[in-house]
Amino acid sequence: MTRKHGSLAALPVGGTAIVSRVRGERAVVRRLLEIGLVPGTQVTLRRVAPMGDPIELKVRNFALSIRRSEALGIEIE
Amino acid sequence: MTPLPIVLVAGNPNSGKSTIFNALTGARAHVANYPGVTIDRVSATVAIAGRDLELVDLPGTYSLSARSREEQIAVDSLLGRNLPSPAAVVVVVDAAALGRALFMAIEVIATGVPVVIALNMSDEAARDGFVVDRAKLAAMTGAEVVQTVATKGNGIADLKLAIGRAAAKTPSEAPPLERPAVVAADIAELESAILTERVLERPAAARAWATWLLLSLDDEGADDLAGIPPSLRKRTLEIRRRAEAAGRNVDLEIIASSYQRVDTIVEAVVQRPPEPSRRRSDRIDAILTHGLYGSAVFAVVMLVVFQALFTWSEPAIAVIESGVAGIQAAAAATLPAGPLTDLIINGIIAGVGNVVVFVPQIGLLFLFIGLLEDSGYLARVAFVIDRLMRSVGLNGRAFVPMLSGFSCAIPAVMATRTIESRTDRLLTMLVLPLMSCSARLPVYVLITATVFAPGMRIGFLSVGAVVLFAMYLLSVVAALTAAAVLRRTALKGPGAPLVLELPPYRLPSLRVMAFNVWQRVRAFLIGAGTVILALTIVLWALLSYPKVAADAAGDQLRHSFAGRLGHAIEPAIAPLGFDWRIGVGIIGAFAAREVFVSTLAIVFDIESDGAEDEPLRDALRAATWPDGRRLMTPLAGVSLMVFFVLACQCMSTIAVVRRESGTWSWPLFMLAYMTVLAYGASLAVYQVGSRLGLGLG
Numbered sequence: 001m002t003r004k005h006g007s008l009a010a011l012p013v014g015g016t017a018i019v020s021r022v023r024g025e026r027a028v029v030r031r032l033l034e035i036g037l038v039p040g041t042q043v044t045l046r047r048v049a050p051m052g053d054p055i056e057l058k059v060r061n062f063a064l065s066i067r068r069s070e071a072l073g074i075e076i077e
Numbered sequence: 078m079t080p081l082p083i084v085l086v087a088g089n090p091n092s093g094k095s096t097i098f099n100a101l102t103g104a105r106a107h108v109a110n111y112p113g114v115t116i117d118r119v120s121a122t123v124a125i126a127g128r129d130l131e132l133v134d135l136p137g138t139y140s141l142s143a144r145s146r147e148e149q150i151a152v153d154s155l156l157g158r159n160l161p162s163p164a165a166v167v168v169v170v171d172a173a174a175l176g177r178a179l180f181m182a183i184e185v186i187a188t189g190v191p192v193v194i195a196l197n198m199s200d201e202a203a204r205d206g207f208v209v210d211r212a213k214l215a216a217m218t219g220a221e222v223v224q225t226v227a228t229k230g231n232g233i234a235d236l237k238l239a240i241g242r243a244a245a246k247t248p249s250e251a252p253p254l255e256r257p258a259v260v261a262a263d264i265a266e267l268e269s270a271i272l273t274e275r276v277l278e279r280p281a282a283a284r285a286w287a288t289w290l291l292l293s294l295d296d297e298g299a300d301d302l303a304g305i306p307p308s309l310r311k312r313t314l315e316i317r318r319r320a321e322a323a324g325r326n327v328d329l330e331i332i333a334s335s336y337q338r339v340d341t342i343v344e345a346v347v348q349r350p351p352e353p354s355r356r357r358s359d360r361i362d363a364i365l366t367h368g369l370y371g372s373a374v375f376a377v378v379m380l381v382v383f384q385a386l387f388t389w390s391e392p393a394i395a396v397i398e399s400g401v402a403g404i405q406a407a408a409a410a411t412l413p414a415g416p417l418t419d420l421i422i423n424g425i426i427a428g429v430g431n432v433v434v435f436v437p438q439i440g441l442l443f444l445f446i447g448l449l450e451d452s453g454y455l456a457r458v459a460f461v462i463d464r465l466m467r468s469v470g471l472n473g474r475a476f477v478p479m480l481s482g483f484s485c486a487i488p489a490v491m492a493t494r495t496i497e498s499r500t501d502r503l504l505t506m507l508v509l510p511l512m513s514c515s516a517r518l519p520v521y522v523l524i525t526a527t528v529f530a531p532g533m534r535i536g537f538l539s540v541g542a543v544v545l546f547a548m549y550l551l552s553v554v555a556a557l558t559a560a561a562v563l564r565r566t567a568l569k570g571p572g573a574p575l576v577l578e579l580p581p582y583r584l585p586s587l588r589v590m591a592f593n594v595w596q597r598v599r600a601f602l603i604g605a606g607t608v609i610l611a612l613t614i615v616l617w618a619l620l621s622y623p624k625v626a627a628d629a630a631g632d633q634l635r636h637s638f639a640g641r642l643g644h645a646i647e648p649a650i651a652p653l654g655f656d657w658r659i660g661v662g663i664i665g666a667f668a669a670r671e672v673f674v675s676t677l678a679i680v681f682d683i684e685s686d687g688a689e690d691e692p693l694r695d696a697l698r699a700a701t702w703p704d705g706r707r708l709m710t711p712l713a714g715v716s717l718m719v720f721f722v723l724a725c726q727c728m729s730t731i732a733v734v735r736r737e738s739g740t741w742s743w744p745l746f747m748l749a750y751m752t753v754l755a756y757g758a759s760l761a762v763y764q765v766g767s768r769l770g771l772g773l774g
């Protein structure tokens with residue numbers, strides 16, 4: 001059993017979690033999945049841009065930056 | 078001539094694909110267009126194992142799925158739909174990020190076309206402590222694997238041999254990827270429909286296309302994908318609806334099962350270091366994307382780029398301009414006077430000059446962009462500034478092109494290539510020419526000096542400084558507002574999500590950078606240069622025909638098409654405060670904004686050599702309307718400057734937007750909206766100003 005912990009946007013800097021679900025507009029979701037944010041993938045929130053958005057993630061050993069609006073749709077556990 | 082066998086080079090952005098392509102082909106690339114889309118088809122002929130092959134550089138992507146025709150090129154090239162079938166494919170992968178890069182590789186392998194995996198960046202992977210078992214990777218994927226360091230040329234010879242072997246194979250029946258039974262059944266259903274309709278012949282290719290259709294077709298039919306038989310489109314949507322009704326998500330099922338396969342392979346072939354990471358990059362990023370230091374570094378870097386674009390290109394431009402003038406003078410001295418000589422001197426030589434004069438700025442900008450991009454900093458620029466750019470509907474990658482727009486719109490429009498999404502690119506291109514470029518400066522200077530008294534001050538500032546500041550401010554506000562408006566109107570639609578990879582910091586390779594600068598310059602000379610040359614000749618004809626028996630250049634100009642056009646538009650521009658002479662200047666300025674000054678000099682019969690504005694200023698100050706009112710009041714001057722800030726007075730910009738957008742409709746749209754904007758704003762300035770009694774001073 002896994003417990004829902006909310007969205008990736010709420011992860012603290014340095015925090016690590018596992019993606020459980022990706023929600024949102026189909027094209028956006030597909031894009032995020034294709035770049036490797038599939039359920040079960042480990043992500044670390046590495047940094048936040050100086051103006052608070054976008055955020056930098058570490059996924060599958062590469063650094064990926066997405067906006068908070070997209071991160072909101074990524075559920076983690 | 079029978080067409081050569083084709084070998085595609087595919088890979089993720091930033092995998093080093095272009096570097097590999099150039100290393101394989103030795104920089105002999107031929108750039109053409111794919112039919113019907115605006116993507117360059119970069120190819121080169123290479124002899125491998127005694128056989129000539131055509132290597133084609135596919136656009137860098139993270140996957141094969143598509144929403145637009147541009148993105149569809151990748152899958153159509155692979156499966157040979159409406160394009161020749163490839164003999165083999167090279168998939169370039171970043172050896173340190175196999176967990177993502179193999180996703181695309183296994184999609185390509187599943188089509189059954191023979192594949193060679195180029196395990197690139199293997200130097201960085203080794204430095205970071207990754208060990209990849211190549212034999213096992215080859216066994217698990219069915220592709221040949223070659224280790225490369227593209228920047229040093231390591232492994233390129235082996236890669237060539239592997240390509241030769243792959244191209245000699247025939248397409249195989251790659252085993253289907255393991256997927257959940259339900260979605261496997263969906264794919265199989267569509268696959269047999271494709272085979273029955275004989276759209277594709279090989280089962281593996283049909284299966285790959287079936288998977289692609291399920292992922293790519295829009296449920297509302299709102300995608301822009303071409304060449305899909307209606308029956309298959311209908312079938313695909315039925316299958317998707319059925320799955321949706323059963324509470325399933327086909328996209329997720331397909332992509333997640335592919336990644337499951339990727340994870341299995343990576344688990345088996347990659348030995349990771351205990352603490353895998355790009356630690357050096359992390360330390361640099363801690364400073365460069367830091368709130369305070371990061372912003373400071375950002376400001377300094379941007380200032381240096383900006384300053385360099387302005388000042389470093391100046392001497393080179395001056396040399397080109399005096400060189401062109403020298404050639405013109407030499408031609409005038411040797412050739413017999415006559416209309417043909419005039420065409421050669423003022424049409425052709427001037428036109429070539431108009432093209433070449435952009436080379437220093439284009440070269441410099443792309444040198445900087447190359448430096449910023451290859452070092453990895455350009456992605457950080459986008460990261461730092463995205464929040465601000467997004468507030469007007471642009472994305473972080475638009476920042477450097479917009480900034481370069483202050484120097485010149487031509488290289489800046491070309492620089493929008495670093496923006497991934499086509500809509501975002503177009504939007505940036507369309508508002509960029511509003512940024513006040515350096516060619517507008519001579520116009521501001523002339524007008525300011527004409528209409529304001531030299532010592533005049535506003536507070537403790539000289540009036541010139543205030544005017545310049547106001548014009549730059551107006552240009553920035555106009556560009557950002559236009560972006561916000563266009564994003565909600567002409568270019569609306571779901572914005573692509575920002576998916577920005579932050580590559581590790583690297584030392585840029587000078588050779589690669591020099592090559593890229595040359596490619597950009599060449600693309601400009603061929604693609605936009607020809608149009609600029611043609612427009613220069615047209616404009617020359619407008620300004621010098623029909624011929625009249627007149628000695629003074631001014632008389633000739635007044636009776637030319639352009640002169641008549643100036644008269645014809647006077648009723649339209651008089652409400653802005655411009656008479657027909659200013660109108661002729663505006664028409665002439667279409668060649669380049671600073672030409673406004675020299676055209677006015679001719680209209681006003683100024684016989685100076687152009688180095689000194691003083692006589693022209695006096696003539697302008699003395700000029701009157703037929704009823705004796707002064708022409709160049711301060712208000713008319715401001716109106717004219719506002720017009721120059723906002724109008725698309727530059728045929729070269731139109732030529733380059735036509736080249737970069739691939740159609741005439743976007744540059745014409747740009748010309749139209751900017752002209753309307755400029756006209757409206759100048760009209761408002763002059764009319765409101767006159768009512769308030771500001772024009773008489």
Ligand SMILES: Nc1nc2c(ncn2[C@@H]2O[C@H](COP(=O)(O)OP(=O)(O)OP(=O)(O)O)[C@@H](O)[C@H]2O)c(=O)[nH]1
Nearest residue numbers: 090091092093094095096137197198226227228451
């Ligand atoms: N250390 C190292 N750097 C490399 C290697 N191959 C390419 N690079 C560098 O990686 C950067 C990206 O290379 P490109 O060839 O531009 O990559 P690309 O895949 O074509 O990227 P896009 O142009 O974004 O599609 C450049 O700075 C190259 O100099 C390699 O094998 N090792």
